[in-house]
Amino acid sequence: xxxxxxxxLPAPPCFAVIFSSLRSAGDDxxxxxxxxxxVELAADQPGYxxxxxxxxxxGFGITxxxxxxxxxxxxxxxxxxxxxxQETGKARWYEHYELRIARVERAYAGPR
Amino acid sequence: xxxxxxxxLPAPPCFAVIFSSLRSAGDDxxxxxxxxxxVELAADQPGYxxxxxxxxxxGFGITxxxxxxxxxxxxxxxxxxxxxxQETGKARWYEHYELRIARVERAYAGPR
Numbered sequence: 428x429x430x431x432x433x434x435x436l437p438a439p440p441c442f443a444v445i446f447s448s449l450r451s452a453g454d455d456x457x458x459x460x461x462x463x464x465x466v467e468l469a470a471d472q473p474g475y476x477x478x479x480x481x482x483x484x485x486g487f488g489i490t491x492x493x494x495x496x497x498x499x500x501x502x503x504x505x506x507x508x509x510x511x512x513q514e515t516g517k518a519r520w521y522e523h524y525e526l527r528i529a530r531v532e533r534a535y536a537g538p539r
Numbered sequence: 540x541x542x543x544x545x546x547x548l549p550a551p552p553c554f555a556v557i558f559s560s561l562r563s564a565g566d567d568x569x570x571x572x573x574x575x576x577x578v579e580l581a582a583d584q585p586g587y588x589x590x591x592x593x594x595x596x597x598g599f600g601i602t603x604x605x606x607x608x609x610x611x612x613x614x615x616x617x618x619x620x621x622x623x624x625q626e627t628g629k630a631r632w633y634e635h636y637e638l639r640i641a642r643v644e645r646a647y648a649g650p651r
Contacts, residue, residue: 432599433559433637443641445555445603447545447591479559479637481593481601487544489593489601491557497644517650525545525591525648529555529641532609536637538629 434477434493439531441476442494448524450486458520461512468508474499486522493531500528546589546605551643553588554606560628560636562598570632573624580620586611598634605643612640 450458462480469475474495482488494500503509516524562570574592581587586607594600606612615621628636 433561433635436639439639443555443557443639445557445643447593447603449545479599479601481559481595481599483593483595487591487593489591489603491559491601491603521650523545523648524650526646527548527551527555527643528645529643531557531639531641533640534638536635538633538636 443529444492445527446490449522451522555641556604557639558602561634
């Protein structure tokens with residue numbers, strides 16, 4: 428998927444992982460490789476519905492992934508390669524992050 | 540608030556408006572003025588908890604605002620000046636957008 432694409436989701440309900448982060452300076456290549464790999468890997472997980480991501484020039488970014496259930500989110504969190512990425516992220520790539528898990532109740536699109 | 544700052548939220552539950560959008564080309568100044576004004580205005584609404592926003596160079600962005608209740612979100616949607624911004628956005632600023640309303644169930648932060 429491209430960084431500038433919308434997730435095509437089924438009608439609600441579903442679950443969202445809202446991950447906001449501020450990148451540490453440096454290792455842009457390593458980070459970009461990991462981020463691309465995680466997008467690819469997430470798409471292969473059971474219960475995956477879609478992902479959207481945006482990061483501004485100042486290094487603050489938001490990634491929202493969508494899932495069928497809380498169990499699917501828990502399984503993705505525990506996935507082995509993803510765990511390595513999480514630990515490397517804590518050690519090297521993120522100055523700070525906030526992760527929020529939410530149940531999507533309603534959705535609409537526009538303008539046309 | 541700055542575009543690269545984290546929302547400081549109370550412990551869950553709360554409600555999130557996840558607004559992802561692809562900007563139309565042009566009118567960057569008008570869009571920036573409106574976006575800054577909406578951030579300011581939202582912060583004055585009853586039930587507002589915080590906002591986070593990121594937009595990449597390709598024009599795809601995600602803004603997540605957090606609220607105490609669905610009623611607070613409905614009131615914000617109906618706010619007069621915000622309605623004008625919504626209509627102008629449909630006509631001029633957004634190629635496409637997706638809006639999802641979600642109940643935040645869990646939250647944590649890292650790495651330190």
